[in-house]
Amino acid sequence: MKIKRLIAGMILVLACVLLIRVINWQEPANHLTSSQTFIVYFASEEGFSLVPEIRVGEGLIHNRLEALVEGPRTPNLVRVFPHDTRIIGYQIVDDLLYVNFNQAFVDNHPGGSLGELLTVYGLVNSVTEDPQINKVVILVEGKQIPTLAGHLDLLEPLSRDQSLIAKMQ
Amino acid sequence: MRKSGLIFIILLSFIISFSFSTQAAFNLYIGEHLTELHTPLKRVNGNILVPLSVIADYLAVKIEMVDETRFTMEFPTKTITMQIDEVNALVNGVEQVLEVPPMVSNNEIMVPLRFIADALNFRIVFDNQQMALVLVLNKDMAEYVASKLADPDWESRPKSPTVFTSSTDLDEFERAELREIVFLDGPRSRVFIDVQGYTAYESVLLTEPDRLFIDLIGIDGDPLPVLELNDPIIQRIRSSRFNENTIRIVLDLNEATHYKIHRWPNGGLEIEFNYQIGDFQFYRDANGIAKLAFSGTAQPPFQSTSFHSPTRLSLDFQDTTLIGGYKEFSVDDSRVKQIRVSQYTPSVTRVVLDLTAPLTPVSSGKVNDQFEVIFFDGTAEDYQRYTLSQPEVDPYIAISSDAEEADMDLDDSEKPLKGRVVVIDPGHGGSDPGAIGVAGTFEKDIVLDIGLKLGELLEAAGARVAYTRIDDRYVSIFDRPVVAEIVNADIFISIHCNSYEGELAKGIETLYSPLFLENFRLAQIIQKELVVELEMQDRGLRPRPNLHVLNGTSMPSVMVELGFLSHPEEEKLLNSSQFRARAADALFNGVVRYFMQQN
Numbered sequence: 001m002k003i004k005r006l007i008a009g010m011i012l013v014l015a016c017v018l019l020i021r022v023i024n025w026q027e028p029a030n031h032l033t034s035s036q037t038f039i040v041y042f043a044s045e046e047g048f049s050l051v052p053e054i055r056v057g058e059g060l061i062h063n064r065l066e067a068l069v070e071g072p073r074t075p076n077l078v079r080v081f082p083h084d085t086r087i088i089g090y091q092i093v094d095d096l097l098y099v100n101f102n103q104a105f106v107d108n109h110p111g112g113s114l115g116e117l118l119t120v121y122g123l124v125n126s127v128t129e130d131p132q133i134n135k136v137v138i139l140v141e142g143k144q145i146p147t148l149a150g151h152l153d154l155l156e157p158l159s160r161d162q163s164l165i166a167k168m169q
Numbered sequence: 170m171r172k173s174g175l176i177f178i179i180l181l182s183f184i185i186s187f188s189f190s191t192q193a194a195f196n197l198y199i200g201e202h203l204t205e206l207h208t209p210l211k212r213v214n215g216n217i218l219v220p221l222s223v224i225a226d227y228l229a230v231k232i233e234m235v236d237e238t239r240f241t242m243e244f245p246t247k248t249i250t251m252q253i254d255e256v257n258a259l260v261n262g263v264e265q266v267l268e269v270p271p272m273v274s275n276n277e278i279m280v281p282l283r284f285i286a287d288a289l290n291f292r293i294v295f296d297n298q299q300m301a302l303v304l305v306l307n308k309d310m311a312e313y314v315a316s317k318l319a320d321p322d323w324e325s326r327p328k329s330p331t332v333f334t335s336s337t338d339l340d341e342f343e344r345a346e347l348r349e350i351v352f353l354d355g356p357r358s359r360v361f362i363d364v365q366g367y368t369a370y371e372s373v374l375l376t377e378p379d380r381l382f383i384d385l386i387g388i389d390g391d392p393l394p395v396l397e398l399n400d401p402i403i404q405r406i407r408s409s410r411f412n413e414n415t416i417r418i419v420l421d422l423n424e425a426t427h428y429k430i431h432r433w434p435n436g437g438l439e440i441e442f443n444y445q446i447g448d449f450q451f452y453r454d455a456n457g458i459a460k461l462a463f464s465g466t467a468q469p470p471f472q473s474t475s476f477h478s479p480t481r482l483s484l485d486f487q488d489t490t491l492i493g494g495y496k497e498f499s500v501d502d503s504r505v506k507q508i509r510v511s512q513y514t515p516s517v518t519r520v521v522l523d524l525t526a527p528l529t530p531v532s533s534g535k536v537n538d539q540f541e542v543i544f545f546d547g548t549a550e551d552y553q554r555y556t557l558s559q560p561e562v563d564p565y566i567a568i569s570s571d572a573e574e575a576d577m578d579l580d581d582s583e584k585p586l587k588g589r590v591v592v593i594d595p596g597h598g599g600s601d602p603g604a605i606g607v608a609g610t611f612e613k614d615i616v617l618d619i620g621l622k623l624g625e626l627l628e629a630a631g632a633r634v635a636y637t638r639i640d641d642r643y644v645s646i647f648d649r650p651v652v653a654e655i656v657n658a659d660i661f662i663s664i665h666c667n668s669y670e671g672e673l674a675k676g677i678e679t680l681y682s683p684l685f686l687e688n689f690r691l692a693q694i695i696q697k698e699l700v701v702e703l704e705m706q707d708r709g710l711r712p713r714p715n716l717h718v719l720n721g722t723s724m725p726s727v728m729v730e731l732g733f734l735s736h737p738e739e740e741k742l743l744n745s746s747q748f749r750a751r752a753a754d755a756l757f758n759g760v761v762r763y764f765m766q767q768n
């Protein structure tokens with residue numbers, strides 16, 4: 001088993017050297033060191049802004065998405081993903097992150113422009129904390145959707161919106 | 170087509186293939202463990218099949234053969250029963266249908282991985298670098314597996330060898346298959362090639378005649394019928410079988426335009442063309458406001474950067490192809506000396522303004538057939554100070570002096586909104602109910618009623634009113650601003666009600682695109698009217714750069730959010746016809762005041 005991993009590692013290094021332009025799928029999350037922390041964003045109680053929550057772990061996209069699905073651990077913060085949201089998969093292409101959600105992401109969304117903004121930018125602002133990611137495309141069951149709740153245009157890749165983040169007191 | 174001597178330009182993009190069609194063995198990680206696959210993974214109709222023994226060994230799942238073909242997998246929370254070659258499965262006793270039945274290969278039962286992952290809330294991701302599928306477990310399962318596998322007494326499956334038979338003969342991975350070619354809605358010319366499975370591809374852009382070839386390699390299926398399009402860039406899409414291995418897709422183009430190909434996670438390819446822009450002109454309008462006008466297929470986003478010594482401003486238009494090539498022209502202006510336009514990279518057009526004094530782009534919009542970037546004479550900091558210092562006019566003076574006049578018998582020419590064109594956009598509609606209240610109220614019904622009431626008031630005051638909808642029908646957010654452009658509206662008002670998961674959220678907010686100063690002015694006046702008239706919490710003005718209906722309109726526009734349907738008391742208010750009439754009144758007063766202050 002160990003040797004196999006080693007060989008897999010060597011192949012990986014070779015592959016990195018050989019491939020000119022690789023479409024990068026994320027690495028599996030298998031080397032977590034507990035001294036690291038990362039930030040994800042949830043919504044404030046009255047919905048005026050996104051509020052950072054600090055999580056222990058490596059700031060991999062995988063961990064950020066998992067934290068968003070799990071919801072806030074800080075009291076008085078509000079989850080940004082609708083109930084039963086699941087992430088079917090995700091993919092990084094250059095600086096673009098594709099996140100593929102299940103149908104519940106749309107079906108269970110309560111609607112309203114405020115809810116839509118905080119859901120979408122809760123995601124976008126959390127994953128763009130990773131310097132590798134600049135833009136995000138939301139997919140549902142593998143397909144792009146024109147809008148989540150009838151206000152935002154989701155056909156264009158989404159960039160970070162700093163104005164939604166609560167100002168530090 | 171000016172292409173200075175070049176007969177054709179070839180742009181080749183070779184993309185590393187991770188086609189499943191080869192004999193390459195794929196690894197499978199379950200959690201952190203690289204599995205040992207005695208039988209390689211199979212792919213059938215887009216479903217990955219994995220050996221049942223691997224599920225047993227690496228997920229610590231107990232497998233029991235019910236009879237010769239039927240077996241159960243006991244997960245901690247769910248028991249799944251399947252049968253070889255049968256699409257019906259049981260999950261905790263409930264019948265479900267599989268896309269692909271379990272099959273036998275190499276004397277091993279192979280089970281569909283996606284179905285198991287879905288049933289247990291695991292994710293499947295593909296790691297291209299290691300050429301491996303990764304089954305990502307949730308925390309509970311990972312702990313369960315770790316504890317079980319550490320237990321020396323753990324025995325997952327029957328030890329006695331069994332011989333399985335299956336009616337289906339399995340090959341290695343199936344080849345990819347072309348399913349459909351779709352032209353995608355949106356501001357850019359985009360085409361989606363729906364491929365089941367992963368295919369390698371090569372693309373070539375050719376000129377005279379201008380066309381784009383995309384060869385899908387290692388693909389089965391028939392070519393598709395010709396698709397004729399009414400698009401600024403793409404004329405039609407054809408496909409044909411080039412050879413046994415390859416389908417060639419040809420996009421006949423009006424003009425060779427740089428493009429990007431994105432691979433979608435589910436296997437399809439998306440071709441996205443650049444916007445085309447050109448004919449740059451600098452001028453000052455009647456009010457002395459500096460503007461850069463240009464023609465284009467759609468409004469491209471741009472990034473601006475200011476430089477010192479020498480003072481200059483660069484605008485990078487993203488994802489654009491410059492029509493007409495490099496251009497340089499001098500400008501007779503107090504701040505701008507010269508403008509240079511070039512294709513900076515294949516997908517960026519760079520406009521450099523050589524300045525004598527600072528200039529800041531503050532907004533962009535569409536006027537007639539042209540796009541415009543509008544500048545502020547000064548630095549970005551100057552502009553911020555300027556917008557903050559805009560005086561708030563006392564809301565009641567303007568309208569009350571007019572109301573006295575209104576008491577007298579007015580003929581048409583004296584109506585306060587004579588000659589004004591207002592577009593009312595009641596949000597959502599049809600299949601999109603918008604927000605749904607705690608008591609079941611639909612946002613689409615509330616906002617339609619308020620919109621129609623507002624329209625009556627505006628018409629009575631002499632305005633011409635257009636609506637994006639007047640009944641319960643679905644209108645896409647991309648079509649709504651078009652209505653305002655067609656009637657050449659003076660202002661655009663989008664009416665919505667809000668909703669939020671947090672129970673405390675309540676009140677009124679007005680959203681506007683911060684690119685135009687006029688949007689801010691309109692939003693400020695309307696928000697003030699609403700909170701005074703409706704006596705609800707003032708959540709304030711919300712600058713929102715990313716709402717499509719506000720960005721797609723070239724005239725001042727706002728989106729009002731008249732209370733929260735997720736708040737029981739506000740839902741009750743919104744359900745009252747009297748309240749809705751007051752909301753329409755407040756909006757009406759805001760519109761009148763806005764036009765009066767404009768004069």
Ligand SMILES: [Zn+2]
Nearest residue numbers: 113596603665
């Ligand atoms: Zn709405």
